[in-house]
Amino acid sequence: xxxxxxxxxxxxxxxxxxxxxxxxxxxxxxxxxxxxxxxxxxxxxxxxxxxxxxxxxxxxxxxxxxxxxxxxxxxxxxxxxxxxxxxxxxxxxxxxxxxxxxxxxxxxxxxxxxxxxxxxxxxxxxxxxxxxxxxxxxxxxxxxxxxxxxxxxxxxxxxxxxxxxxxxxxxxxxxxxxxxxxxxxxxxxxxxxxxxxxxxxxxxxxxxxxxxxxxxxxxxxxxxxxxxxxxxxxxxxxxxxxxxxxxxxxxxxxxxxxxxxxxxxxxxxxxxxxxxxxxxxxxxxxxxxxxxxxxxxxxxxxxxxxxxxxxxxxxxxxxxxxxxxxxxxxxxxxxxxxxxxxxxxxxxxxxxxxxxxxxxxxxxxxxxxxxxxxxxxxxxxxxxxxxxxxxxxxxxxx
Ligand SMILES: *Cc1c(COP(=O)(O)O)cnc(C)c1O
Numbered sequence: 141x142x143x144x145x146x147x148x149x150x151x152x153x154x155x156x157x158x159x160x161x162x163x164x165x166x167x168x169x170x171x172x173x174x175x176x177x178x179x180x181x182x183x184x185x186x187x188x189x190x191x192x193x194x195x196x197x198x199x200x201x202x203x204x205x206x207x208x209x210x211x212x213x214x215x216x217x218x219x220x221x222x223x224x225x226x227x228x229x230x231x232x233x234x235x236x237x238x239x240x241x242x243x244x245x246x247x248x249x250x251x252x253x254x255x256x257x258x259x260x261x262x263x264x265x266x267x268x269x270x271x272x273x274x275x276x277x278x279x280x281x282x283x284x285x286x287x288x289x290x291x292x293x294x295x296x297x298x299x300x301x302x303x304x305x306x307x308x309x310x311x312x313x314x315x316x317x318x319x320x321x322x323x324x325x326x327x328x329x330x331x332x333x334x335x336x337x338x339x340x341x342x343x344x345x346x347x348x349x350x351x352x353x354x355x356x357x358x359x360x361x362x363x364x365x366x367x368x369x370x371x372x373x374x375x376x377x378x379x380x381x382x383x384x385x386x387x388x389x390x391x392x393x394x395x396x397x398x399x400x401x402x403x404x405x406x407x408x409x410x411x412x413x414x415x416x417x418x419x420x421x422x423x424x425x426x427x428x429x430x431x432x433x434x435x436x437x438x439x440x441x442x443x444x445x446x447x448x449x450x451x452x453x454x455x456x457x458x459x460x461x462x463x464x465x466x467x468x469x470x471x472x473x474x475x476x477x478x479x480x481x482x483x484x485x486x487x488x489x490x491x492x493x494x495x496x497x498x499x500x501x502x503x504x505x506x507x508x509x510x511x512x513x514x515x516x517x518x519x520x521x522x523x524x525x526x527x528x529x530x531x532x533x534x535x536x537x538x
Contacts, residue, residue: 152471156447157341159491168400191402209338212350234289270306286319427520
């Protein structure tokens, strides 16, 4: 396919973020930018700051930055910590490694646990490490909820219980950039102090917004924090947001989109949204198993609802395969990152997505496996089709 030729039909954007932006969100953003110090904006901001809390399942403040998720990672660290503080991080994969690198650059000491890119964080090991820290030098535990490079989900509620069981005062900071709005996540009920999120994955928006959901304990910590910060400082944002304003120009049109996206998620119902993602993930794994290929995540309890990472058979390059998919079927799949580069490809099944979009995706993968001569058994797409049929709302035994 020539890049300057017009490919008919819609591109299949099946990377695990950015995701397909639904027409309703696109239409909502296609509206003149308004005065962010005027009454119309004030009404929008009050509404959107309320709705977004429901998506995080919190009654506490959620800060919205005009930034990618990486900015919200930085905000979480610089608002709660001081130079030289020690944080405990779990190496689930590429994104956990990037968050650690950021802590190092900021002058925060970090200790990396784990390192098996196929497994979730181990709450028992975290509890043991915190119990050893009798002097409470560890100031925060940082976990990536859904590790997007591997498709492995860590049990955040269990990590909270581990911190409590160790009677340790460390804050709990969680990255939900690829799980919020896709996989069950409860900021308040799970006792998370700072939740980091981004706009372009489960929230179905273009890139450009990111979030910090806070706890009272996190706000208290921010008052004692000595990290240098200006743009990321929570205090002016919290003061302005309390009355529906922002301390600087907000990303107005993205906020129109966020308002619409929150409405869509809440209309469908969060439980239904999570069940839809879990079902599509199960259908995808059904196809992968039928192809005889291997899922990177080695713990079935930790399978991701957002994406599935698939291991390429020995001697076959995942990126060459993705090229065949793109050139023949106009579909983008996620690449393997750093440690697993060339070894895995990832199917994103999150965001604005339904059964027939999933079947298009899996059909494209199966056809390309054939074209690229990757050893596999036929019938994965058919197996997924049967699963989706049998679990459809109208199925007798669903
Ligand atoms: C996408 C992603 C990031 C990076 O977010 P950007 O918006 O690219 O800055 C960080 N963590 C996780 C888990 C992600 O999925």
